[in-house]
Amino acid sequence: xxxxxxxxxxxxxxxxxxxxxxxxxxxxxxxxxxxxxxxxxxxxxxxxxxxxxxxxxxxxxxxxxxxxxxxxxxxxxxxxxxxxxxxxxxxxxxxxxxxxxxxxxxxxxxxxxxxxxxxxxxxxxxxxxxxxxxxxxxxxxxxxxxxxxxxxxxxxxxxxxxxxxxxxxxxxxxxxxxxxxxxxxxxxxxxxxxxxxxxxxxxxxxxxxxxxxxxxxxxxxxxxxxxxxxxxxxxxxxxxxxxxxxxxxxxxxxxxxxxxxxxxxxxxxxxxxxxxxxxxxxxxxxxxxxxxxxxxxxxxxxxxxxxxxxxxxxxxxxxxxxxx
Ligand code: NAP
Ligand code: 8YV
Numbered sequence: 001x002x003x004x005x006x007x008x009x010x011x012x013x014x015x016x017x018x019x020x021x022x023x024x025x026x027x028x029x030x031x032x033x034x035x036x037x038x039x040x041x042x043x044x045x046x047x048x049x050x051x052x053x054x055x056x057x058x059x060x061x062x063x064x065x066x067x068x069x070x071x072x073x074x075x076x077x078x079x080x081x082x083x084x085x086x087x088x089x090x091x092x093x094x095x096x097x098x099x100x101x102x103x104x105x106x107x108x109x110x111x112x113x114x115x116x117x118x119x120x121x122x123x124x125x126x127x128x129x130x131x132x133x134x135x136x137x138x139x140x141x142x143x144x145x146x147x148x149x150x151x152x153x154x155x156x157x158x159x160x161x162x163x164x165x166x167x168x169x170x171x172x173x174x175x176x177x178x179x180x181x182x183x184x185x186x187x188x189x190x191x192x193x194x195x196x197x198x199x200x201x202x203x204x205x206x207x208x209x210x211x212x213x214x215x216x217x218x219x220x221x222x223x224x225x226x227x228x229x230x231x232x233x234x235x236x237x238x239x240x241x242x243x244x245x246x247x248x249x250x251x252x253x254x255x256x257x258x259x260x261x262x263x264x265x266x267x268x269x270x271x272x273x274x275x276x277x278x279x280x281x282x283x284x285x286x287x288x289x290x291x292x293x294x295x296x297x298x299x300x301x302x303x304x305x306x307x308x309x310x311x312x313x314x315x316x317x318x319x320x321x322x323x324x
Contacts, residue, residue: 012307014051015041015069017058020078020288023162024296028053031304043068051303055079056265056283062086066093074312078295079286080104080158083209083236087318096322098302098314101158103294107284108143111163111168111260112204112234117231119258119279120144142227142256146170152200154193154216155207155235156182163204175199178207193217197224202232217241222248229254234285237262246271249278261287 014032019025028034034050035041037058046068054061055078066072066089075085077099120126122143129140149172153160158177164174164187174187177196181189190196193216197203203225207213217231217240225231231254233240242263248254249272256277262268265283272278286295290296302312306323314321 008307012050012070012302013045013048014053015046015049016053016055017061018055019057020053020055021292022039023293024078024300027296031300045083045195047071049073049307051076053078053299053303054082054085056081056084058084058192060084060086063089066090066095069289074303074305074306075099076299078299081208081236082316083238085102087316091319091322094322096306096312097316097319097320098165098299098306098312099316100295100298100302101314103298104286104291105162106205107288107291108159108234109166111281112159112163112232112286113166113207115234115258115260115279115281116202116204116230116232119256120146120233124279125276143316144230146172147201148203150175150200151202151204152176152190152196153187154196154203154205156185156187157206159234160204160206163206172202193221194224195227197221200227201226202230204232205235205239207235209238215239215241215244217245219244225254225256227252227299228313231256231257232259233263234260237265242269242272246275249275 004042010206011033013035015035015037017037035045047070049069050071050073052072052075054075063086067228072095074096075090077085080099080101082097082099085097087097102121126140129135151167151172151174153164153176156178167174175190176187177190177193190199205217222244246269247259248258258279260281261283268280302314311324
């Protein structure tokens, strides 16, 4: 219940960057005094803001916005990837950043496997073939297969491991790339994405976005993946060089791609949309009702825990020294 003498104590001011699922909006409104960025709050309102609910849907946030929110203490991201936040600028201002690690791994892994099979077995094209009435006149062309393939996972973190667990049931070889070889992981490790691509004919990309991984999947990596190679990207559009990817798909440098993420969402280049060796999804890896609700709950939990204890459960490594 709000203390009428100190409303700020129990209902801290929180800025919401972009509309979230109704259940999450309701939870934010119950717990906080909310401001909506899309209502263009003035500087007086922003000066009161102590917390922010951020998401990739709100676009990049950094120093310019922080400048207008001198009281900002915490940014809780609706999502596990936080490349939408200028993390160095946040840390420099003493702002703690949290994410929703742990609640979406299985959902995103399900989607990645679905996208892999949809791409290889050409499931959307088969659906269109039946709907368009072609089956009575012709047979649907035989598709490529997952059988006998070696799958490289670029980024064997929470989601990458959930993908690997599922791939175990498909009886394919698995290898991975990350910056370090992980103790206790039996899959072969490759020190670069290029070396992994040389050793595999499927790459599933699930590293964080940001400067460190920008264009990690470039023309050389695609050439190494080869003419029978398949790229699945569920990480961030920035991780693949989109122009190089389009060229590789057009020329047959690789066989096909399944993409949930793009360089300039929600805009997808016409050249990519025109290709029939791609399956394109609108960034829906975590996009089920139940998982988005769980993400909202985790995000609100992080904000509440910050204001109650200064120890939210999901502080990202770059700001961990600022919490607790
Ligand atoms: P995570 O648990 O932090 O795992 C990330 C993995 O990437 C780690 O194994 C890490 O290994 C590796 N990695 C990090 N930086 C790297 C670099 N510069 N080069 C090579 N490998 C690197 O993250 P997660 O929860 O699995 O999520 C991964 C990403 O998936 C998110 O950041 C987000 O961008 C994306 N995502 C997309 C959706 C969607 O809807 N499509 C949903 C959720 C998440 P090392 O530390 O050993 O390098
Ligand atoms: C969300 C994501 O769709 O968690 C992530 O990193 O990309 C997705 O789960 C996105 O963050 C929603 O804004």
